[in-house]
Amino acid sequence: MNKTIYFIANWKMNGNHNSIREIEKVFDFFKKNTINKFKKIIFCPPSNLLSSFSTKIKSKLIDFGTQDISKINLNYGPHTGQLSAKILKDSGANYVIIGHSEKRLIDEDFKTIKEKINIALKNKLKIIFCIGENLSQKKMGLALKVLKKQILSSLDTKRINAKNLIIAYEPIWSIGTGIVPSNNYLDKIFINLKKFLKEKYNVNSPILLYGGSVTADNVSILRNISLISGFLIGGASLKSKSFIKIIKNYFK
C-alpha cells in the first residue's frame, strides 16, 4: 500500500513577508517535478503570515497549519492577545501544532494541551500532536513511560482517530541539536507507540512522524524506519533548498 508521507515545516519564530518566496520555490518545484509519490507538504509559518501566504498559494500541493491556538473555547470575544481556532482556520490553517516541547516549556501543561486539542477538533483543524522525552528521561530509560503519559493525559479516546490526528515524536534532546536517535532507538519507540495507540485508542494505522534535526543527509537513513510516515522539520524547513532536498532524498 502506498502511504502518504508528510513533510511539515515548523517555522517557529522565523520569517517575514518576503519568506513567501521560499514557499513559492517549493511550490514551483512540485509543479515542475512530479515526484510521483503520495506526499503532503504543510507549512506552519508564524500566524501573522498565515493569511497572506495561504491566500497567495492556493493549491492542493501545499497546505497550511498554525503553531498554536488559544485555549479559550470561543470564536471571538474580549480576549486581548488571543487567536481563536476559528480565526486561525479562517486565516487558512487546516492543521495546528499542539504540545511542542518549546510551548510546553512556556505555557502548555497537560490540561491546556487537552483543551486545545478538543477546541481544534471542534473547529475542524487537524492536530499535529508533539511528544518527546528530555535527555535525563532518556538516560533513565523512561522515554516510553513519558510518551505514554503525554498521550494519555491529552488525547480523548472518544474524539481521536487516524484521520484527525498526527503524532510527531520529537525527542527534546534532538531538537535543534544536530543529534538524531539511531534507527534502533526509533524502531523501538515507533513499534511501541503503534501498539499503544491500538490498545488505548483503537487506532490501527496512526500517522506517526519523527522530528528533531531532520536534514537532507539523515533523511536517507530515517526513511528506512517503516512506521514513520513523515517528518516535522524546523531549521531545515526555512530555506526552500534544504526543504526540497529532504523531500527529494526521501523518495530517492
Ligand code: PGA
Ligand atoms: P529542528 O526542529 O528540525 O530544528 O530540530 C524540529 C521541531 O522542533 O519541530
